[in-house]
Amino acid sequence: MSASLIQASRRNVGAPRIGLPDEINSWQSRLSAFAALCEKRAGEADEQSIVHPSVVEAFHALGVAAAPLPTGFGGIGLIETSEWSALFDTLRTFGAADLSVGRLFEGHANAIDLVHRYGTDAQFKKLANAIQGGALTGVWGADGANPLQVRQVAKGWLLEGGKILASGAGLITRPLVTAGSEAGQRLILLDLKPGERTDLSGWTPLGMRSSATGSVDLSGLLVSDSRLIGRPGDFMRQPHFSGGAWRFCAVHLGGAEHLVELYREQLRQRQRDNDPYQLQRIATCVSAAGSAAYWIKAAARQLALRSEEAEKSVALSNLARGVTERSALDVMEAVQRGAGLSAFMRANPIERVARDLSTYLRQPVPDLAMAEAARFALADAGSIKDMWDLDEG
Ligand SMILES: Cc1cc2nc3c(=O)[nH]c(=O)nc-3n(C[C@H](O)[C@H](O)[C@H](O)COP(=O)(O)OP(=O)(O)OC[C@H]3O[C@@H](n4cnc5c(N)ncnc54)[C@H](O)[C@@H]3O)c2cc1C
Structure with a gap:
């Protein structure tokens, strides 16, 4: 600290x-x-x-x-x-x-x-x-069939449409929402009452059931100037928009590490911890989680301390996303194969954590994130070994 x-x-x-x-x-x-x-x-x-x-x-x-x-x-x-x-x-x-x-x-x-x-x-x-x-508070950026729009009227700013996949819906009373406008995308900090305009009925996922992720209908809401945050386009301004992806990667990492701990504990309890195949799986899990931790920390450090290198900050975070996803998928496969059927039985926490992790791993445009990182690496004139400072600090 x-x-x-x-x-x-x-x-x-x-x-x-x-x-x-x-x-x-x-x-x-x-x-x-x-x-x-x-x-x-x-x-x-x-x-x-x-x-x-x-x-x-x-x-x-x-x-x-x-x-x-x-x-x-x-x-x-x-x-x-x-x-x-x-x-x-x-x-x-x-x-x-x-x-x-x-x-x-x-x-x-x-x-x-x-x-x-x-x-x-x-x-x-x-x-x-x-x-x-x-x-x-929270950030509600995802739009569905009726994307949120805002337009200036005599008494302020009028909202039309809504947000989908809004975590904490009904609970969060100061959501920061994105809304399309004539001038570009705006950020609006709302003041809602608990449960207001919320519909959680469509949230029927495999995992992340307890994230209160729902849709919110904001049509007809009138807000004052003081609710508009920043200038049009600020939300997606780089490097912080893509670079900030390291934060959800850090949460994913915690979930993957928890799975490894549960697996290790259950192997010990069942006295299966000396079996060579299980040892190999433990090694796979520990190294996969460790690699993700390295990359996520590097991306976080880069954005915090050298955000002026915008393209590099974005590329590093995009790569960290890919490494984190791959690592979590490897951990889940090894844990589920190694624990066997018990990993699919309630109330074994492995069952729930794997469900949550596999759901939460689905983040926007993963292919595009990797492609953009690859373009950065291709355009860089320096050596690959000097591209990142993965082991610094
Ligand atoms: C538990 C949970 C909570 C969430 N909470 C919030 C929240 O509070 N606020 C919020 O704003 N959002 C939230 N989201 C939504 C999240 O930010 C993403 O919008 C969502 O997870 C995107 O998932 P997706 O797999 O549908 O992404 P997609 O981007 O649709 O990706 C799915 C696949 O399609 C590919 N793909 C994407 N675009 C194209 C294209 N044009 N052509 C071809 N292929 C394409 C991708 O590479 C990927 O392979 C939440 C999501 C989850 C899972």
Whole structure:
């Protein structure tokens, strides 16, 4: 943990407001306490397709919701570039605990980062206050058959259409949505009531059932100027748009590592841990997860510390996506073959985590991401060995 993060923890910024014991007041211990709770509730949340109420409560009570905010706004600064490593650890930890919670936290941190980057001071302060007051945020960018549009009218800005695949729908009251406009794509920070305009009935996936991913009909909503964040086109501005993909990769990594841990534990319990084929599978899993960790960290570090090298930052994150996906698919195959039928039986957590991971691995345009990274490598005049700083820091 960096010096500033340690100081923030010592100052007890974003500390619990419901009188929890002193020993869980440092960030690391609050993070662990939250992760342990998520892991404990994950099976029940999946069964019921809900974000578990105790997790929602702890999200605020343990200061997790406020953690991405800069220290001056009551957080511990996880979105600050100097804290990229702490954010990486946090996303990985939540991914291991429950991939659905990891998804929600990733969106929450991303929205905070976008408003911090492109919004005015007043807009950011308002969001920070709302978060301190118990609100959650997230980025809802996906459009369906009726894509969200916004147009200026006499009394402000009128929305027409809606969003699909919106995680935390019904729970998130300050979503950051993308909307088409005459001037280009806009970002709008909404103020919704819990459950408002939400439809979760279409979310019938294999995994990630407890991510409350739904559709939201925003037609007829009128918003003021102060809700529009940044300039047209900011959302997809590079390198942060594609470069930020490292964050969901870190969550995926946590899920894959959790699977390896469950597999290792079950091999030991069944006294199958000396079998040469199982040993080979363990080696495959450990090296696959380790490789992904290397690439994701390199992409996170590059974006945080050298974002002026925009094309390189994007290419590295795109490659990290490919490595993470391949690694997770290899881990899932090895774990499912190695644990056998038990990996497909409820309530073995391997069954749920593999379902969640295989669903959450589906991210936009993976082929395009790899093709763009390949074009960067082809256009680069230098040697391949000097292309990335994978082992730095
Ligand atoms: C659990 C979960 C939660 C989510 N939450 C959110 C959220 O809160 N906010 C949000 O905005 N989104 C969210 N999403 C949606 C996510 O960001 C992606 O939009 C979605 O996962 C894309 O998946 P896809 O496989 O359909 O992607 P696609 O991009 O459609 O890819 C599917 C396949 O088609 C290929 N392909 C893509 N385009 C073309 C083309 N033009 N021609 C040929 N082939 C093509 C791809 O390379 C890939 O092989 C969530 C998704 C999941 C799984």
